[in-house]
Amino acid sequence: MILFWVATLALSILLYVLLDGFDLGVGILFGFTRDEERRASMLASISPVWDGNQTWLIVAGTVLFGAFPRVYALLLSAFYLPVMAMLAALILRGVAFEFRHKAGLSRPLWDIGFAAGSLVASFVQGTMVGALARGLPMENGAYVGGPFGWCSGFALLCGLGLCVGYALLGAGWLIAKTEGDLRRYADGLSPWLAGGVLLFLALAFGQALAEDFRIMQRWLERPYLFVFPTIGLIAMLYLVGGIRRHRDTTPLRMTALIFAMAFGTLAVSFWPYMVPFDVMIDEAVSPRESLTFMFWGAGVCVLPLVLLYNLIAYRVFAGKLTHDAHYH
């Protein structure tokens, strides 16, 4: 039962990162072009799916609340300012879809909101992951770092890295979903973004070694952990090949695989801690009564339905974006 909810939590976080990752990435790229035609196509390519994608964040949040309330309370209050910034950014990003084409004079406002919201949300998410990997200032299972205890050079580097990573994912999405000018634009950006991701990974790895993070010791204890980065590296090679040969879906798939491997690496090196290295899964978990209650309804009935629906939705909207395909 505990494993089921750990897996569900991991799955919903991973799905959020992959799915909203490309939305946010497209949002970041949106800020770097002023071409109205490109911008409109960018929005159109994610309009039907972004809402569902973002819902995985709410699912992850509420599963964390229901199954691991102590971790929910601890992490959200420790990351108070970043979480608030992320929520505000996601609001701005979300309303831009509704408001942008209804707006007349205020359109630049929503354009900025969309791009800045995507950028800030990505940056903050990366920062929080970086802070977790580095380790939060904790005493007796309670966070003691104050408003900026999560902030470090490494965390900010991870924030930057995730922005580049999401942008690569977004470029992969645009390559897969669009044609003509926008596709060529995304194609042209991908090598730079892929290089940026590689550089970031090298820097982060280097700093983790240099500062001797506790998480690095896990790697020596568990050599099988190297499976994940190895697959990630192979995916990186395929990604480069896919970009050079201008393949349609290879960049998106390989970037997603790299993200999944990075996620797997972190997840397995945290295990069995939820907050490394202070709160274990077993200590944080809700009582059995709560887990079983969630299991039979939400877990067994609703979760498969939601996954199935997502699959169908992506099948229905598969293929290239056509020109009449605009949201309203």
Added chain:
Amino acid sequence: MSLTALFLSRLQFAFTVSFHIIFPSFTIGLAMWLVVLEACSVLTGRPVYRRLFDFWLKIFGVAFGLGVVSGVVMAFEFGTNWSRLSAATGPIQGPLLTYESFTAFALEASFFGVLVFGRKRVPPLAYLGATFMVALGTTFSAFWIMVNNSWMQVPVGFRLVDGAFVPRDWAAIIFSPVVWVRFPHMLLASYLTGAFCVAATGAWYRLRRRYAAEGAVMLRMGLFLAAILMPAQLLFGHLTGDYVHDLQPAKFAAIEGRWHDEQPAAEVLLALPDEAGETNHLSLSVPILGSLIATMHWDSKEVGLADFPKQDRPPITIPFFSFRIMVGCGLLMLLLAWWGSWLAIRDRLDTCRALLWGIFLSFPLPFVAILTGWFVAEVGRQPWTVYGLLRTADAVTPGLTVPQTLASLGLFGTIYVAIFCFGVLFIYRLLRDGPGPQAWPCMPDPAVRSTAPATHRSNWSAES
């Protein structure tokens, strides 16, 4: 009150949740209205229903989007500002909110996509089914939220283990009588919100002599629905008052503005409560009515707020006035609905422009009633977060600082005000322009190149 992280957290929660509730209460009612319209359209085949459906779907879309984005905040605010509450009650509140997000996700988000993109892709009955699923999803959402909040109002079905609330009996939590009084109260409030917004739009068109057919349908359906639902709402409001009387006596005393025990008790209609002096100024009250409302007996003894130790009393001003505003809005809505329906049955609505103006201007009433109703429920529960068990002051995140909370409150304040103003402006424009063929001034979209014959479908094609 001095500026503390606790006070600012309360202010922030109140602000964000008040902002949020405006949209779901509108969309829950609107979703049902869409079901009715689509059903009428399928059954009668009259194009006016279809035009109205497409028109209100656009408005639903804007309000739904605002509800979703403002709802994300709520899913995290329990942890950020109320970490001690969420750590203690997580085993109960967490699963309830998990159910909320799962069912809402499965029904609302999924089928809403069908509504927006699927008109030409699915058969009419399936489309009607999808509309119903969206409505069902919004209703389920409301249900889980009401279960959660009712548990905070009247905690049941749990045992305390090391300061944590462990669920003992989920059936007791979900089927608590309090849930089944408050959930219908909220649901009816949402339906009334939908009904009054629809009727007000109809009245607006009638006054401007536009969209005669659509306006007539909206006016009649909105008014009739409200005329039937208003009495039911007053009944459930009374039942809600009954549970407060029995289970939250301090809140009840605050609502009634009763400071000292009375037998038989008078009903204070209006007054200026004086918290320091424990008395009311300029009180206008009716003898005996207080006992009658509370227990249906002439001479029951009713407790006053002064019976409770000062640290266990809710503040009186907000519950006292909010309650009266809510009831006032309700009575006004009842009057408008009945009067309007009576004239509508006799087909004489046009003879009374004053009434049309009244209906047109009535659209804020349900929103004000819902907000003030929640103020009564939530402020009246103070000083407790989980009534009688966990104080609000003990629920807040330890170590939260004033600058942190000021920063987040300022951030949300700025963004919400901007979004609210523009959201209202866009909805106003949609409503003003009406269900015509050119429904709103659409910005020319340069990305829509006519490489293919232009179609008006919102459509993705599978060919690559």
